[in-house]
Every structure is written in structure tokens, then in C-alpha cells.
Amino acid sequence: MSYTKVIGYYLENDPYKKNLSPNDRAHLISTFQIIELQPDELLYNQKTATNYIYFLTHGCLTLQTADNKVITIKPGEYFGEEAALGLHAYMSKAVARESCHLIQISAHDFQQVLEKEVLIHNDFVATYSKKFIDSQFAVQKADNPSVKPTRPSLLSDELCWILSIIIPLFFYILFKDFFAEQNTRLFLTFSVSAFCLWAFSLTPAYIPPLIIVVSSLVLECAPKTTIFSGFASENFLLLFSILALSRAIAASNILYRIMLKILKFMPPTHFWTNTSVFILGILLTPLVPLSRTRQDLFKKFTKDFTHQLSLSPDSSTTTKIALSAYAGTTLFGPIFLTSSIYNFLIFSLLSTNQSDFFWSEWFAYALPTGICLLVFFSVGLNLFFKENEKPTPFRERIETQLKVLGKLGGREQGLCLLSMVYLVALMSRNYHGISIAHVSIIMFSILIIFDLIATDELRKSLDWPALILFALLVGVVKSFNSLDLSMNFFPFTGFLDQIIKNDFAFFTVILGFTLIFIRIFIPYGLTVVIAASLLLPFAQAQGVNPWLVGFLILLFSKESLIPAPSSNLKNFMMEFSENQDVRHLPLWRYHLMINLIKFAAVYFSISFWKDMSLI
Amino acid sequence: MTNTKNVILAKLFFILVFISVLIFFSSLRPRIMVVHSLPEKNTWIEDFNTGFQRNLLNENHVTISYQYLESKFNLSEINKLKIGVLTRQTIDRLNPDLLVLCGSNAQELIGRTYMNRPGKKIIFCDLNTTFSGQDYDEARNVTNIFRSNPANAIKELISFLPAKKSPREKIKIILLGDNSDLSKIIKQTFSAADWSPYSLIDLMTVNTFEDWKEVVSSIADKADILLVSNYKKIYTDDSQTVLKNSQELINWTTQNTTIPVIGCVDSFVHDGGDIAVTSSPLGQGETTAQVVHRLLHGENTTDILPIHNQDYLVYLNNKPKSPQISKLPSIYHAFAQAMETFEKK
Numbered sequence: 001m002s003y004t005k006v007i008g009y010y011l012e013n014d015p016y017k018k019n020l021s022p023n024d025r026a027h028l029i030s031t032f033q034i035i036e037l038q039p040d041e042l043l044y045n046q047k048t049a050t051n052y053i054y055f056l057t058h059g060c061l062t063l064q065t066a067d068n069k070v071i072t073i074k075p076g077e078y079f080g081e082e083a084a085l086g087l088h089a090y091m092s093k094a095v096a097r098e099s100c101h102l103i104q105i106s107a108h109d110f111q112q113v114l115e116k117e118v119l120i121h122n123d124f125v126a127t128y129s130k131k132f133i134d135s136q137f138a139v140q141k142a143d144n145p146s147v148k149p150t151r152p153s154l155l156s157d158e159l160c161w162i163l164s165i166i167i168p169l170f171f172y173i174l175f176k177d178f179f180a181e182q183n184t185r186l187f188l189t190f191s192v193s194a195f196c197l198w199a200f201s202l203t204p205a206y207i208p209p210l211i212i213v214v215s216s217l218v219l220e221c222a223p224k225t226t227i228f229s230g231f232a233s234e235n236f237l238l239l240f241s242i243l244a245l246s247r248a249i250a251a252s253n254i255l256y257r258i259m260l261k262i263l264k265f266m267p268p269t270h271f272w273t274n275t276s277v278f279i280l281g282i283l284l285t286p287l288v289p290l291s292r293t294r295q296d297l298f299k300k301f302t303k304d305f306t307h308q309l310s311l312s313p314d315s316s317t318t319t320k321i322a323l324s325a326y327a328g329t330t331l332f333g334p335i336f337l338t339s340s341i342y343n344f345l346i347f348s349l350l351s352t353n354q355s356d357f358f359w360s361e362w363f364a365y366a367l368p369t370g371i372c373l374l375v376f377f378s379v380g381l382n383l384f385f386k387e388n389e390k391p392t393p394f395r396e397r398i399e400t401q402l403k404v405l406g407k408l409g410g411r412e413q414g415l416c417l418l419s420m421v422y423l424v425a426l427m428s429r430n431y432h433g434i435s436i437a438h439v440s441i442i443m444f445s446i447l448i449i450f451d452l453i454a455t456d457e458l459r460k461s462l463d464w465p466a467l468i469l470f471a472l473l474v475g476v477v478k479s480f481n482s483l484d485l486s487m488n489f490f491p492f493t494g495f496l497d498q499i500i501k502n503d504f505a506f507f508t509v510i511l512g513f514t515l516i517f518i519r520i521f522i523p524y525g526l527t528v529v530i531a532a533s534l535l536l537p538f539a540q541a542q543g544v545n546p547w548l549v550g551f552l553i554l555l556f557s558k559e560s561l562i563p564a565p566s567s568n569l570k571n572f573m574m575e576f577s578e579n580q581d582v583r584h585l586p587l588w589r590y591h592l593m594i595n596l597i598k599f600a601a602v603y604f605s606i607s608f609w610k611d612m613s614l615i
Numbered sequence: 616m617t618n619t620k621n622v623i624l625a626k627l628f629f630i631l632v633f634i635s636v637l638i639f640f641s642s643l644r645p646r647i648m649v650v651h652s653l654p655e656k657n658t659w660i661e662d663f664n665t666g667f668q669r670n671l672l673n674e675n676h677v678t679i680s681y682q683y684l685e686s687k688f689n690l691s692e693i694n695k696l697k698i699g700v701l702t703r704q705t706i707d708r709l710n711p712d713l714l715v716l717c718g719s720n721a722q723e724l725i726g727r728t729y730m731n732r733p734g735k736k737i738i739f740c741d742l743n744t745t746f747s748g749q750d751y752d753e754a755r756n757v758t759n760i761f762r763s764n765p766a767n768a769i770k771e772l773i774s775f776l777p778a779k780k781s782p783r784e785k786i787k788i789i790l791l792g793d794n795s796d797l798s799k800i801i802k803q804t805f806s807a808a809d810w811s812p813y814s815l816i817d818l819m820t821v822n823t824f825e826d827w828k829e830v831v832s833s834i835a836d837k838a839d840i841l842l843v844s845n846y847k848k849i850y851t852d853d854s855q856t857v858l859k860n861s862q863e864l865i866n867w868t869t870q871n872t873t874i875p876v877i878g879c880v881d882s883f884v885h886d887g888g889d890i891a892v893t894s895s896p897l898g899q900g901e902t903t904a905q906v907v908h909r910l911l912h913g914e915n916t917t918d919i920l921p922i923h924n925q926d927y928l929v930y931l932n933n934k935p936k937s938p939q940i941s942k943l944p945s946i947y948h949a950f951a952q953a954m955e956t957f958e959k960k
Contacts, residue, residue: 161625165632183676186640193633211633218637219644220678 006034006101007400009057013076016120023253024113026260026401030304033104037061037096045093050083052104059100063092063131071131072097081128083107084114091131112300160200168193183221184483190215191476195530199522206465208526209472212479222479230474234437235348239289239470241440242338245419246288247461248453250297252412253405255284259301260405263308264398270317270387273309274324277302278377281328286336287419289344290466294329295568299575301325306576308398309391314577317387319586322576326569327377331594334554335370337362341470342528346550348474349481349536357547358436359426366551368608372601380593385586414452418443473529480533500542504615508602511535511549512556516595519560527557545614552602559594563587645911646678648711650702650725652718652741654685658881659896663717663741666900671907680709684720699724713910715903717741730754736916740903758910759921760902763894766808768927769877772892773813773840775947776875776939789837790818790879791830792844801844801879813840823850824859831868841876843868843883861886875937881930884958889935890943897954898926930956 007029011017017025035054037043043054046066056075063071063079071092073079082090084107114121155163172189179185194208216222230236249255259280266272281298288294302325311318333339337347337359350357357365408416425432425439447453500507519527531553539549563569569587609615649667653660664681671677682705684698702725706714714729714737716722722739729735731754740760773786790805792798802818816838821827827849834841846864851857865886869876878884878891902924909919931951935941951957 157619157622158625161622161629165629181676215633215637219640220676 003034003396004400006057006103007032007397009075010055010103011400011404013057014055015076015078016117016123019117019120020113021253022405023256024116026253026256026404027300027304028105028109028113029397029401029404030307031106031109032397035102035104037100037102039096039098041096043094043096043102044080044090046090048090050080050087050090051107053078053080053083053107053110054094055103055105057101057103059102060097061094061100061102062097063094065092065131078124078127081124081131084110084124085128086111109303155200157202160196160202164193164196164200164202167196183219184485186219187212187216187221187479187483188485191480195522195526198526201523204465205523205525206469206472209469209476209529212476213472216479222482226478226482227475228471229478230348230471233348233471233474234435235344235474236467236471238437238440239341239344240467241437241444242289243463243467244444244447244453244458245422246290246293247458247463248415248447249287249419250293251453251457251461252415253409254412254415255280255297256301256304257402257405257408257412259305260398260402263305263393264395264402266393268309268391268393270320270391273305273317273321273391274381275378277305277321277325278328281325281330282332284329285332285339287338289338289340290463291330291333291340292568293463294339295326295572298325298329299572303575308394310394311389311391314583315387315389316385317389317391318576319573319583320381320385320387322573323385323586323590324381326572327381327590327594330558330568331373331377332370333558334551335363335366335373340554341466341473342525342554344470345473345477345528346532346536346547346554349477349532349550350547358429360429362547365547365609365612365614368605369551369555369601372604373597376597376600377594380597384589384593411452414450418446418452469525473525477529477533481537485533496538497542500539500544504544504610505603505606508552508606509599511552512595512599512602513561515553515556516559516561519557520562520564524557528553531557548609548614555598555602559591559598561591561595563591641678644676644678645713646680646709646711647713647715647907648680648682648706648709649715649717650682650684650706650721652684652720655681655683660717662896663900663903666895666897667715667904668900670901670904677911680711682706684718684724695720695724703728712736713738713907715740715907726757729756731756736910738903738906738910738916741899756916758906758916758919760899760906761921761923762899763924763927764804764808765879765892765894765927766805766810767925768892768929769842769879770810770813772877772890772929772943772947775943776840777942786813786840787838788813788815788840788842789834790815790842790844791827791834792820792879793846793848794820794822795845795848797880798845798848805842805879821849822855823853824864825852827859827864828867828871831872835873839874841868841872841874842879843876843888844879846880847882869936875939878930881928881956884930884932884956887932889932889937889940890947891930893928893930894924895926895928897928899924902926928954928956930958932958 010032014020020028035043037059043061055078056073058075061073061079063073065071073094079094080090114124168189171192172185175185175188179188191212194211197203197211198205198208213227216227217224225232262276262280266276280301281294284294284298288297302322305325306313306318306321309321311321334343337343337357343362347354347357347362422439422443425434425443426436429436448455448458496507499510515527515531522530532550535549535553536546539546559569560567563584569590573587606615649664651660651663655661660683668679671679682702684702706725706729712734714725714735716726716737717740726737726739729737735756737754737757738760739757741762773788788810790802792801798820802820805815806818808815819830821830827846831841843865847858847861849859849864851859861882865878865883865888869888875890876888878888879893881891881893883891902922906919906922910916929947929951931943931947948957
């Protein structure tokens with residue numbers, strides 16, 4: 001039976017075809033494997049790990065439980081629900097009674113669909129209960145390791161909480177003479193406590209700045225207007241609107257459709273596969289302002305991409321494609337203002353000359369580094385990583401998926417048009433003279449008025465914590481600056497003064513190494529906050545443009561010197577592994593390569609920044 | 616982020632320590648309460664608060680709260696007493712370490728109660744020289760800041776006006792105002808001031824616009840300078856039911872006299888006058904903040920001698936009607952512009 005016939009049968013007879021969105025269906029199809037069974041052939045038994053669920057398209061198959069109950073599966077039915085519901089092992093033995101054709105679907109991908117579609121989930125539970133209600137072998141699987149939030153496990157949670165009290169206490173006592181002003185000392189003590197919570201990853205990222213803000217308000221350590229400046233700024237509205245647009249784009253089929261089109265026309269070579277995912281990642285970067293969301297979104301795409309190219313999960317080729325995809329979504333984060341809330345944070349701290357570094361200007365000043373990163377990454381990827389499999393695009397399946405997605409819908413067309421208009425408005429800010437924050441609010445209104453994003457979708461998936469985090473962080477860093485603390489923290493001010501003025505390249509080396517070293521111990525956001533609080537006023541005092549130092553902080557803080565035990569990269573790579581484990585060598589190589597190319601890219605950009613009078 | 620029993624206990628311990636530390640340090644902060652006699656929206660009060668807060672910025676480890684009696688012009692004794700009781704209850708509840716009492720009502724209604732009260736320090740500010748200290752002079756926990764007397768500033772201003780008389784002849788000044796409390800205070804303050812080498816020949820108060828017109832029409836024969844104190848309580852006629860529109864009153868005054876008219880209240884220029892000289896609320900606020908700073912750093916109220924604030928403000932009209940005022944040195948324009956007291960109408 002041909003692939004087309006099997007898929008055709010599935011498309012016709014899938015009982016959930018009305019419940020699934022075209023996007024989810026197209027995505028699921030990319031994971032399909034067609035299996036043919038001979039009469040009496042065993043598909044799985046009660047000891048088999050639950051990696052797949054199945055959809056029978058032709059023939060007849062029986063499930064035999066431990067208590068000898070026999071269930072017959074007919075064409076058009078799903079079976080192997082245990083995998084979708086998160087059980088360790090199947091509850092029965094599946095044997096073909098006659099020649100069968102069936103579709104094998106990745107349990108992991110199907111679970112993602114079930115998370116969104118409660119009706120299908122409930123139906124699966126009902127079917128499963130009906131079949132196996134008497135069986136006692138079902139054991140709930142542990143939490144999915146890729147979903148569970150992880151943190152370095154050297155210290156226990158209890159100890160970390162206690163340390164978050166003890167460390168600030170010592171700070172308060174030891175620095176009594178250094179910070180004679182009571183207010184300053186209290187502000188810093190609460191900040192140290194909050195930073196401990198953040199560094200130990202004990203709470204979500206927005207809680208530590210909230211603690212600093214609350215304590216500053218109660219003890220009036222800084223003026224209220226400064227503490228709340230993040231909420232009152234236009235950048236808050238700007239970020240809010242961009243988050244809404246990115247949510248609308250992510251919820252639509254646009255990105256998936258683009259990926260399928262690229263796959264359809266792309267030459268099946270290693271160069272093109274890597275370049276395609278890398279460029280797609282870069283294109284996604286300015287549209288989705290949170291790197292974690294970007295990675296989650298792109299992880300799915302890249303996985304489909306490798307499926308479409310018939311690559312096996314743990315092959316070197318897959319690893320290389322996955323790394324290209326990861327680099328595409330992260331490496332260019334500092335190049336676009338709208339790619340991260342931390343970029344907005346740095347932008348908000350450029351109090352005197354914000355308009356000189358808005359979207360297009362930010363991009364223009366960062367472009368030389370971006371070009372260098374692009375070139376060096378392409379070279380570095382081929383030097384550090386080799387392929388062992390040839391990609392073979394499954395054109396027939398791509399055609400089917402495009403058919404499932406159908407024609408470009410009204411919502412998608414509207415979103416494309418709106419995104420383009422918004423981009424033009426961003427680029428032509430100097431001509432129309434309207435503040436981009438105001439343009440963004442108009443764009444948000446259009447999104448809602450034309451129903452380009454459902455209000456429900458907005459309510460459920462807009463990243464409010466990220467927005468609040470941004471506003472709180474602006475308040476925290478500005479409060480820090482209002483207390484004139486920056487200079488107090490530089491015991492080597494004279495030494496650094498000379499370096500930043502006379503040898504900026506050496507300064508970037510010191511800064512880069514310090515940041516990538518610190519990143520081994522503390523998270524990205526905290527590194528940026530601390531570095532920005534200390535270095536931006538310092539740079540301004542030394543006649544170096546604060547934007548440039550902010551840009552370098554964003555660039556170098558993104559990756560640590562060595563791969564962390566639990567990192568975004570590891571989570572990303574986990575998606576491309578069959579056994580939920582990641583080989584460490586590629587991660588080490590990737591970190592080494594990325595850090596080298598960052599230093600090289602910055603080195604080659606320095607003369608441009610000098611010409612632009614930023615140094 | 617697993618929630619085992621120990622982790623929950625650790626979290627609870629952290630939150631308890633966090634809240635306790637906040638409460639502890641918050642309770643250590645000195646508390647200051649400023650009680651104003653005038654309402655919050657009064658420009659004088661707003662400027663006083665601006666000056667006060669500006670100078671206390673470096674002293675931000677304090678808690679400041681404000682109370683407004685809003686009873687300065689409410690002459691009902693019962694209302695005054697009620698407001699006094701309510702404010703005293705608030706003071707007892709918040710238990711401030713330092714009380715800043717601005718204006719006579721605050722001093723009368725609140726000051727008396729807390730005089731010589733252990734643990735309380737009191738600053739009387741915005742005092743007029745004629746009401747100096749009242750019977751609080753004996754109090755050990757009180758220090759006084761007097762409102763500046765703008766008589767000296769007015770004398771300086773007059774010295775810059777082009778003279779129409781020979782230097783041997785004394786320049787004569789008349790003060791005119793309504794019968795309000797404010798006018799009475801200005802009258803008393805000015806009568807006590809030393810005006811030499813000029814001569815303050817009369818301090819007149821009128822009730823109606825007709826009386827006002829009569830005085831102004833004939834003033835050029837008697838005096839060389841007209842000073843205008845408060846004029847907000849001038850009635851249209853003898854029935855004393857309808858108040859005369861302030862802008863019409865001042866415009867009429869400046870148009871119907873040939874001598875320079877100088878206001879003694881801040882609204883004078885806004886209502887159409889050429890120039891006004893008043894005591895500075897900003898300066899008053901700043902001086903009060905300096906005294907607060909000294910008291911917070913260990914000085915006793917008895918160590919601080921009464922302070923006579925010397926700051927004043929000049930309000931100036933962009934297009935003065937009086938040719939003499941239009942010839943004032945440019946420093947007056949620059950000062951008014953810097954202090955945002957320059958009327959650009």
C-alpha cells in the first residue's frame with residue numbers, strides 16, 4: 001500500500017480530524033511512520049516501552065491483555081493509548097490477525113497535541129478505561145524531564161533558601177563601613193537576598209526583582225517614580241504589543257507553512273539544510289521577544305524538519321541541524337532590539353539618548369557583529385561538526401502537509417500584512433515621526449479588532465510574567481543607579497579606566513571572559529542585570545557609549561564558558577534524542593565555538609564602532 | 616522547585632525573616648508629620664512641600680506624612696475644633712517623632728497639645744513675626760521658623776525703579792487690601808518693618824469695590840508706590856454678598872493709576888498685575904528641611920535658635936503696564952523665569 005493511500009485513508013477517517021487544527025495535523029503528519037505487519041506478527045507486548053501510538057488503516061489486529069481479554073482493532077481506530085497518556089508500558093500484546101498497514105505516531109508529539117486538545121485527551125482516557133479498566137499494571141510515568149524546571153543540583157533547595165537569608169545578613173554586617181548610608185546598605189542587602197533566589201533558581205525570575213521593589217517601597221530606599229519607572233515607560237507598551245504580535249504569529253500556521261515551502265524547494269544538501277534552519281531561526285528572532293519561547297517554537301519545527309529529511313534522531317547530521325537551529329534563534333538575539341526583554345532593559349537604561357538606538361539604529365550598529373557571527377558560525381560549524389547521514393526530503397509527505405494546511409487563510413494574510421506594515425513603520429520612524437510605542441498600540445488594536453488573535457488566546461498565552469519582569473527590572477536597575485552605587489563597586493577603577501579608554505579590544509576580552517565565566521554559576525537575566533547596573537554608568541563616565549557596553553553584555557552573557565548541567569541548549573537538544581539524553585561532546589564543542597566566534601566578531605567590529613564614534 | 620516539607624519550611628522561614636526585617640527597619644525610621652493649615656491644592660503649600668522634599672532627598676531614611684487642616688479660611692470655631700480633634704487622633708495613631716506645623720491654625724490646634732510632650736519634637740514654621748511664638752516660648756520641644764518679611768525685598772525693588780522725584784524727597788508708600796486675615800497679617804508685618812529711606816504713610820483696608828476705586832483714583836496725589844495685599848475678599852457692593860472678580864479688580868487698578876503697583880501675594884501677577892514680591896514657600900520648605908536634618912542628627916530643639924527666613928519670590932508680568940516697572944533691571948526677568956514665576960499672558 002503506498003504512502004499516499006495510507007495518509008489518504010488517515011485524512012479521511014481520523015476520528016479527531018475536526019478537533020485538530022491544520023497546524024497540529026500537519027505537524028503530526030511529519031512524525032508518521034508507515035508500518036506493514038504480516039499475519040500473526042507481534043507489534044508490541046506488555047514489556048515494550050511506550051514510545052508510539054498507532055492508527056490502523058488496513059487489516060485487523062488484536063490486543064490481548066494479561067487476563068486474556070481480547071480486543072479487536074479495526075481500520076480507522078487508534079490504539080496504544082498508554083503511550084499518549086504517559087504510562088510506562090503497554091497494557092496488552094498487539095498481534096496482527098491479517099496483513100495490516102498502520103501509522104506509527106511519536107508519543108511525545110501526540111502528548112503535546114493532547115495538552116492543547118482536552119476533548120481528545122478525555123476521549124483517549126475513556127477508550128483506554130473501556131479497554132483496560134480491570135488491569136492493575138498501569139504505572140504513571142515520572143514527569144517529563146524536558147518539561148520539569150531544572151537547576152544545578154549541587155545544593156539542596158532547603159539550603160539554598162537558608163543561604164538566601166545568611167548571605168545578605170553577612171553582606172549587611174561586613175559592608176557596614178563600606179556603605180555607611182543606611183538606605184543604600186538596606187537596598188543592597190535585599191538585592192543580594194533576591195539575587196541569591198535568582199541565582200539558585202528557587203523562584204520564577206520575576207519574584208527576585210519583586211522582592212527588591214517591595215522592600216525599596218516599604219523602606220523608601222529609592223524614589224517611587226524611579227521604582228515604578230518601568231511600568232510607566234512607553235517601552236512597556238511597546239513590549240506588550242510585540243508580545244501580542246509574536247503570540248498571534250506563533251498561534252498561526254505562517255511559520256510552519258514557510259518551513260514546508262523551504263523544504264519543498266530546498267536542494268537536499270547538508271549546506272542548505274543547515275543554512276535553512278539557521279536563517280529561519282534568525283528570521284524568527286526579532287518577531288518573538290523571548291528566547292525560550294522562540295526555542296520552544298522552533299524546536300518543534302526543527303524536529304519536523306529532520307523527520308522530513310528522513311534523518312535518524314541521534315545522528316551527527318541531526319545534531320548539526322539542531323545546533324544550527326539553536327544558534328539561529330539565540331546567537332542573533334543581541335542584534336535585534338525586539339528579540340529579548342533584556343535588550344529592552346538595556347534600551348530603557350539609555351536614558352539620555354534612547355532615540356539614537358531604536359530598532360533600526362540598534363540593528364545598524366550591531367550589524368557588523370551580526371555579519372561576522374554569520375560568517376564565522378558557518379565556517380565554525382563545518383570545522384567543528386561533521387555529518388554522517390545524507391538528508392533525503394520526503395517530498396510526498398511535504399505535499400500532503402501543505403494540502404492539510406490548505407490555502408493561506410484570512411487571519412494569516414492579515415498577520416503577514418500587519419507584520420510588514422509594522423516593520424515599515426519601525427524602519428521609517430524618522431519620516432512619520434510617531435512614537436513606535438504608539439504605533440505598536442495601534443497595531444495591537446488592529447490585531448484585536450480584526451480578530452487576528454483570539455482574546456482567549458491572548459488571555460491564556462500572553463507572557464505577562466515577562467512583561468512584569470521587564471518593568472520590575474527597569475525599576476530595580478534605575479533605583480540602583482539613583483543611589484550612585486556603580487562607582488563603589490569598582491576597586492580597580494583606575495585600572496579599568498585606562499583599559500576602556502586606551503585599549504577597548506582588551507576591555508572586551510576582560511568583559512567577555514568575566515561574563516562567560518560568571519554565567520557558569522548564575523542565570524543569563526541576573527548576569528545582564530548586575531553587569532548593566534555596574535557597567536553602564538561606568539561606561540558613560542568614561543566616555544564610551546553605554547549602548548555599546550550594553551550590547552557586549554547581552555552578547556557575551558548569552559552562553560557560559562562551559563555547558564551547564566541544565567541549560568536551554570541541553571533542553572533543545574533533548575528533543576532530537578531518542579533516549580532523552582544528550583551527548584556532551586557536541587555541547588562542549590558548541591560552547592567553545594560560539595564563544596570563540598563572539599570574541600572574533602566583536603574584535604572585527606571595533607573599528608566600525610570607532611568610526612561611528614561609539615568609542 | 617519541588618515542594619517537600621523541608622522546602623516549604625525553608626520558604627516559610629525566608630518569608631518570615633523577610634517580613635520581620637522589613638518591619639524592624641521600618642520601625643527604626645524616624646517619622647515626620649507635616650501639618651498644614653491650608654488645603655493641599657494651594658500653590659503656596661505645593662511649593663513649600665516641593666522645597667521641603669527637595670532638601671530631604673539626602674535624608675530619605677525617614678517616613679514623611681502630610682495632614683491638611685483646610686480650615687484656614689473656615690472661621691467656624693466648631694469646625695476648627697472638630698478638625699483639630701481628628702488630626703490629633705491621627706497623630707496619636709501614627710506617633711511621629713517630629714511634627715512640622717505650618718500656619719497659625721496648625722500651631723493653635725495641634726501645637727498646644729504636644730508642647731513639652733516627651734519624645735516629640737515640634738517645628739513651628741510659616742510664623743509671622745507679629746505672632747512670634749505666642750505662649751509657646753516656654754516650650755522645650757519647639758523650634759520656630761519665621762516667614763520672611765518681604766519688606767526689605769520691596770525696598771530693594773523700589774530702589775531700582777526710575778525715580779520721578781528728586782533724591783531729597785522721600786518716596787511715599789501706601790498699602791491697600793481687603794479685610795481678610797491674610798491682609799491683616801501683612802498689614803501688621805509691614806507696619807513693624809523698617810521702611811527707611813522710604814515712608815509707609817498709610818495701611819488701608821476696604822470692603823467694597825466702590826471704596827477700592829475711590830482709594831485708587833486719588834492715590835497718585837498722596838503716594839508714589841501702591842502696595843496691594845490680599846484682595847480676594849473685596850465685595851461688589853455694600854450688601855457684601857458677591858465678591859468682585861479678582862482679575863477685573865487688578866486690571867482696573869493698574870489701568871487707573873499712574874504710580875507703580877506692587878503686589879504682596881503670589882496671585883497678583885496672574886490676575887493682571889505687573890509685579891509681586893512675596894515670601895518664598897520654596898525657601899520656607901527648604902529651611903524647614905534643614906532644621907529637620909539637624910534635629911534628626913541629634914541636635915535638640917533648644918539648641919536651634921529661631922530662624923528668620925529671608926527668601927522671597929518675585930512674580931513678574933511679561934508685558935507690564937507701568938513704564939517704570941518695564942524698565943526694571945533684566946535680573947528680575949531672569950529670576951522670575953528661573954523660578955517659573957514669569958507670567959507670559
